[in-house]
Amino acid sequence: NAGVTQTPKFRILKIGQSMTLQCTQDMNHNYMYWYRQDPGMGLKLIYYSVGAGITDKGEVPNGYNVSRSTTEDFPLRLELAAPSQTSVYFCASSYPRGEQFFGPGTRLTVL
Amino acid sequence: RKEVEQDPGPFNVPEGATVAFNCTYSNSASQSFFWYRQDCRKEPKLLMSVYSSGNEDGRFTAQLNRASQYISLLIRDSKLSDSATYLCVVNRDDKIIFGKGTRLHILP
Numbered sequence: 001n002a003g004v005t006q007t008p009k010f011r012i013l014k015i016g017q018s019m020t021l022q023c024t025q026d027m028n029h030n031y032m033y034w035y036r037q038d039p040g041m042g043l044k045l046i047y048y049s050v051g052a053g054i055t056d057k058g059e060v061p062n063g064y065n066v067s068r069s070t071t072e073d074f075p076l077r078l079e080l081a082a083p084s085q086t087s088v089y090f091c092a093s094s095y096p097r098g099e100q101f102f103g104p105g106t107r108l109t110v111l
Numbered sequence: 112r113k114e115v116e117q118d119p120g121p122f123n124v125p126e127g128a129t130v131a132f133n134c135t136y137s138n139s140a141s142q143s144f145f146w147y148r149q150d151c152r153k154e155p156k157l158l159m160s161v162y163s164s165g166n167e168d169g170r171f172t173a174q175l176n177r178a179s180q181y182i183s184l185l186i187r188d189s190k191l192s193d194s195a196t197y198l199c200v201v202n203r204d205d206k207i208i209f210g211k212g213t214r215l216h217i218l219p
Contacts, residue, residue, distance in 0.1 A: 031205070042211035043155070043198075050205065090154055097143050097202050102154035 006103035023091030032074040036087040117210040134199030147198040
């Protein structure tokens with residue numbers, strides 16, 4: 001099993017550009033999550049999903065969108081990138097009330 | 112009051128020593144508890160789940176105190192490789208709350 005995979009590993013965007021961060025899991029987990037982590041800070045939940053077709057906002061959803069058309073995939077869309085979105089983005093998946101498995105992260109810089 | 116609170120540290124501990132840190136949670140309806148470890152610029156990884164009866168995995172012991180609403184992590188015979196940030200995680204009604212982490216530095 002590959003676990004949770006994320007692409008790309010690194011990306012530099014210009015202000016106003018858009019991009020999609022990809023996340024895929026092969027553990028058949030119902031729940032998937034997107035977090036951001038700024039340098040020296042804790043994880044902040046952006047969006048989460050409890051199953052295909054169901055998504056909900058987390059703590060910091062502004063500037064982001066998600067979709068969950070399959071159990072495996074949970075892409076995160078950034079529209080109109082801003083410098084404040086410079087961060088490391090982690091995707092995770094789990095069974096209900098179970099441990100979360102994290103992907104290796106995407107390091108995004110917006111200039 | 113934050114739902115999950117941890118002392119941010121850093122804890123600077125000599126190699127071979129025993130170190131313990133606690134994490135408090137505010138909602139008594141919290142259902143499951145975990146300790147994660149995060150190395151610099153890496154993803155968090157599960158260290159251990161925390162059970163009411165307490166559990167041990169090698170040099171690591173985790174305890175849950177529901178009456179006082181805290182969980183603890185004890186590391187015995189600390190190694191240089193234990194240097195990391197330790198995250199407390201609480202699950203309530205399928206909502207997962209991460210603490211901000213406690214930084215641990217093991218000194219040679």
